[in-house]
Amino acid sequence: MTWSFETDPEFAAELEWVDRFVREKIEPIDQLVPDPYDVADPLRNELFKPLQQEVKDRKLWACHLGPELGGPGYGQLKLALLNEILGRSRSAPTVFGTQAPDTGNAEILAHFGTEGQKERYLAPLLDGQIVSCFSMTEPQGGADPEVFTTKATRDGDCWVINGEKWYSSNARHAAFLIVMAITSPDAEYHRRFSMFIVPSETPGIDIIRHVGHTPGVDGSHGYVRYTDVRVPADHVLGGEGEAFAIAQTRLGGGRIHHAMRTVGLVQKSLDLLCRRALSRVTKGERLADKQSVQHAIAHSWAELESFRLLVLRTAWKIDRYQDYSRVRGDISAVKALMPKLLNDVASRALHLHGSIGVSSEMPFLEYIYEAFTMGLVDGPTEVHEGVLARAVLRNYKADEDVFPPYHLPLLREQAEAAHQDVLLRHAAAAGRPEGHGEASR
Structure with a gap:
């Protein structure tokens, strides 16, 4: 059995570098960059890009991904140790290519995207050239798919999306949105929905408002209306009905x-x-x-x-x-x-x-x-x-009797039965009459 709470020396040295890098170079620019996701902000780009290149040169870019996708393939445990440091700063995850929701979107594109989808959307996302949006929750039901109403219907070689989505992450800056919609309303519940890649320039996407947490200040999440938004049939992620x-x-x-x-x-x-x-x-x-x-x-x-x-x-x-x-x-x-x-x-x-x-x-x-x-x-x-x-x-089962098997009188009775000879011997040595004392009950 092997058990350890130690980090291997080579990675520990990398973590020390990351800690210094975040404190000395990234945390200061948290005060200067309003939105780390705004890839159109020239100030953000001038400050971020040299730092991102340092991270890439250090081979610490996109550590949530394996080598086949441009990451070092560290796995989740090493990523946890790294993210502890990055979590201190608003800008650090973006500088290291590990920011949400792009990490999750990159993961599903890697797992379920076609080669064409990966080339068009995943490659620039992994390189930090663009950011993305996950558009799932809806205003009338939050994250509960049972009350979702956004639908996608097939029309020739396209899907047509209609509905509204709420708090779609980074919708205002995204180059594309991943949208969950009903495609088979009569199918069993977990097969009703599909995921679509929707380029942000597609006609029919209307960001009703940008949502944030400061009154009077636009946030980066979107209240989005999709009206007859047409996407090619090959923009389904995975396959029809595989959204869950x-x-x-x-x-x-x-x-x-x-x-x-x-x-x-x-x-x-x-x-x-x-x-x-x-x-x-x-x-x-x-x-x-x-x-x-x-x-x-x-x-x-x-x-x-x-x-x-x-x-x-x-x-x-x-x-x-x-x-x-x-x-x-x-x-x-x-x-x-x-x-x-x-x-x-x-x-x-x-x-x-x-x-x-x-x-x-x-x-x-x-x-x-x-x-x-x-x-x-x-x-x-x-x-x-x-x-x-x-x-x-799931690790337990129900007890069927009125008194459960851990009922103390029952446990005592079982223990006395199992060790009756020992109890009788000790009773005799103590001078108690046979038939009296612990073993007789």
Whole structure:
């Protein structure tokens, strides 16, 4: 049996380089670039492209992909260690080619795309030339496909898409959108939907508004209406009716990648909490010397390390089994835990910073918003708790008797029957009459 918590020295050295690179070169430009996904922004491109080239030269670009797709093929465990560092910065995932939703979209194009689709859409996406959009959820039902109404109907050598999608990630910047639509309304539930690659310049795509989290400021996610949007028949991903299988491949990876990056953001929150505790003096003593602050730090550290270990073990399982379905419960567990963890630690850090903590001059409100977002993207927390519970329950079976087999009187009776000779011998040695004492009951 082999068991270790050590990172191999060669990769550990790479992680040290990444840590310095993110702190010294990427985190500063977080203050200058409004939107890392805006590939049309000349300032963003002038700042990002040299850094992206450094990452590529270091062979750390697109680490979620295997060598056949231009990545180093590190696997999920090494990716988790890398993403912990990248998660501290808004810009770092894009500089390293590991940003959502493009990682998930690249994964399904790699698995289910034709050679033509890969050449037209995957190659420039992997190279960082373009960004993409995942357009699945709908305004009337969120992420529940049972109430989806967007349809695609076949018309000769085209599919025609009609409907509305809500919170379509990075729709305003995307070169193409991956759209989930009903293609066979009378088929069994899991065969009703198909996925389509829709170029953003296709007529009939109307972004009703750009959605964000700051009132009065346009965000990057789209409320999108599709009106008679025609796409060639060969723009179906996988095949007709395969949307559910494709979505699970995409979302499984996306969920664990969110968790990896969340580790980094929680660690940054804890770092800032501790620095404030050591720096601020009130009532004649440092905040760090106050018992309630020590409790906050201790709880934050323990919760973070527990979550980090679960994320790493889940990543290890994905690498070992190469089958997201076998690790579905584990992925749901980290997905369900990360919003509360980020919210709790960021809230403690905010509180310790006082009035400046609740202002826009500190990042904590953004982190707390991110925590609530993480509780909804790729499926709400309650859904994942249900998935996890069902996965756990599969390891058990129901008891049929009124009193369960772990009922203490029954267990005692069984133990006495199994060791009756020993009990009788000890009863005799103690001078108790035969037929009395423990063994007689």
